[in-house]
Amino acid sequence: MPIIPTPITIVRLSFISVLAILLIACSDKKNDLQTIDYVQLDKSLLKVEVLSDSLQVPWDMVVSNDRNLFFTEQYGAVSVINLETNQQRKILVIPEVWHKRTAGLLSLTVHPDFKQNPYVYVHYTTKTDSLIYNHLVRYTLKGDTLISPKELLKIKGFTAHNGGRLAFSNNGKLLWATGDAYNGDESQDVNFLNGKILRLNADGGIPSDNPNPKSYVWARGFRNMQGLTVTDKGYIFTSEHGDAIEDEVNLIEKDRNYGWPAIEGLHNLPQEIAFAKANHTKEPVKSWTPVIAPSGITYYGSSAIAEWKNSLLLSTLKAKSLRVLKLDEEGKAITSEEIFFDNHYGRLRDVCVDADGAVYISTSNKDWKPQVGFPLAGDDKILKISLTDKALKKPLLGSKVSALADTKDKAIDAAQLYQNYCVSCHQADGKGVKGIFPALAGSNLVNGSSSNLVKALLKGINRAENPQKMPGFAFLKDDELAAVMNYIRQSWGNQAAKVTEKEIKQNR
Numbered sequence: 001m002p003i004i005p006t007p008i009t010i011v012r013l014s015f016i017s018v019l020a021i022l023l024i025a026c027s028d029k030k031n032d033l034q035t036i037d038y039v040q041l042d043k044s045l046l047k048v049e050v051l052s053d054s055l056q057v058p059w060d061m062v063v064s065n066d067r068n069l070f071f072t073e074q075y076g077a078v079s080v081i082n083l084e085t086n087q088q089r090k091i092l093v094i095p096e097v098w099h100k101r102t103a104g105l106l107s108l109t110v111h112p113d114f115k116q117n118p119y120v121y122v123h124y125t126t127k128t129d130s131l132i133y134n135h136l137v138r139y140t141l142k143g144d145t146l147i148s149p150k151e152l153l154k155i156k157g158f159t160a161h162n163g164g165r166l167a168f169s170n171n172g173k174l175l176w177a178t179g180d181a182y183n184g185d186e187s188q189d190v191n192f193l194n195g196k197i198l199r200l201n202a203d204g205g206i207p208s209d210n211p212n213p214k215s216y217v218w219a220r221g222f223r224n225m226q227g228l229t230v231t232d233k234g235y236i237f238t239s240e241h242g243d244a245i246e247d248e249v250n251l252i253e254k255d256r257n258y259g260w261p262a263i264e265g266l267h268n269l270p271q272e273i274a275f276a277k278a279n280h281t282k283e284p285v286k287s288w289t290p291v292i293a294p295s296g297i298t299y300y301g302s303s304a305i306a307e308w309k310n311s312l313l314l315s316t317l318k319a320k321s322l323r324v325l326k327l328d329e330e331g332k333a334i335t336s337e338e339i340f341f342d343n344h345y346g347r348l349r350d351v352c353v354d355a356d357g358a359v360y361i362s363t364s365n366k367d368w369k370p371q372v373g374f375p376l377a378g379d380d381k382i383l384k385i386s387l388t389d390k391a392l393k394k395p396l397l398g399s400k401v402s403a404l405a406d407t408k409d410k411a412i413d414a415a416q417l418y419q420n421y422c423v424s425c426h427q428a429d430g431k432g433v434k435g436i437f438p439a440l441a442g443s444n445l446v447n448g449s450s451s452n453l454v455k456a457l458l459k460g461i462n463r464a465e466n467p468q469k470m471p472g473f474a475f476l477k478d479d480e481l482a483a484v485m486n487y488i489r490q491s492w493g494n495q496a497a498k499v500t501e502k503e504i505k506q507n508r
């Protein structure tokens, strides 16, 4: 029977079509962004705008060659922001993602020719019974959704040290920086895929020019890489977390060994030098002690922000800042370091650049290590940094790190030592991180016999009941160790007698 429209259905239909037209019109409109800060460089003036907010740990970002910014959130979502309109939409939630500490949906990248090959590659952690894995999966973007998942690789995982980042090399190979999954010995062994730079064809196959044409391994000896980038000249750089000291930036070369766990950071101790000679290792191009917890790294080759051209941009977690590491002309060595947004937006997880030279940073203030004073309202955010002509409030400034910064002759500052070497695990309030890093406030070991504490700090702590180990601090001098021990013995309500330098010397 034909449906004869009544006056009411006509009114309804026309209302719906007006609504539809309005919606279509809205979706083409460019969303204006809120400017929250300005930054003054030598000449360029920059503005910082909020591209996205109220996110849950945006872990990785990448801009495709059709002007879309794709990003992951650690709990398992992939979203995309159209950089022409600033409109955002969620295109995938992966229910099997296991999200804990630094496991979850971590890295992503897109095919270099995304218009022709709309592939999005993601890396995430799962847990079934007690088995933890990291998966590398390729999706295809169709309309507004990621479809047809194809698993390219599956390797061991852990609650931490899963790495990882993905990037394409200049000749179209997919690189995956994997973590050691808390088993350092396997990062030396080419039969395991953890603690490596892996190199794959875009379809998941093994490239015939890999060091071993039957293996994905391109380079070995890594602990926990959190950043990976390829420069315009094709050089591959990574950022990596050291244990208690020596965070690194490395220049990745084919078939080289980067030393972990035999070597940490610079190859400067006698046993490290011996291992380096025997194993064709490569030293980091830069290392940081005290640690800064470097996360995302990206090459800046654009002329838009002239002062930053030919540098590596590095986001940091513990140091809560963006670092600009200038490269030399050849593009293989770091010549200077400048710090921006020091403590201003909190922990930063990633950084990326678009085709116009705008820079994007993501905050990580809702991750497993909440800091005093954070999250800020509207966290987590993706911020856009680009050129502007006029500042409507006082601009922020960067600070250059002096190459000659020397702590040798400075008076010992116990609180600063704690800040430099202990706070990243035991936290500023001495309460640690529940179930992972024990509290020092009220601790029996801290308040008990001084000789037990001295021994533990020199050698490190590795108790069977705790899967986490604490590294030793024998590299600190006697007076520094005494100062930091007395600091923890007399803070947060602890009230134990002082440890002397002599006691430390006797226990070495």
Ligand code: HEC
Pocket: 243, 244, 418, 421, 422, 423, 424, 425, 426, 436, 437, 438, 439, 440, 443, 444, 445, 446, 457, 461, 462, 463, 464, 466, 468, 469, 470, 471, 473, 484, 485, 488
């Ligand atoms: C990389 C993380 C990390 C850093 C940095 C670190 N610790 Fe620890 N610490 C741990 C872990 C993990 C344990 C527990 C190890 C275990 O039980 O096997 C621990 C345990 C301890 C304990 C024993 C607490 C108790 O009651 O069980 C003391 C004391 C301690 N750390 C002091 C320090 C001091 C002082 C510093 C800085 C000089 C420091 N730690 C730096 C991870 C860290």
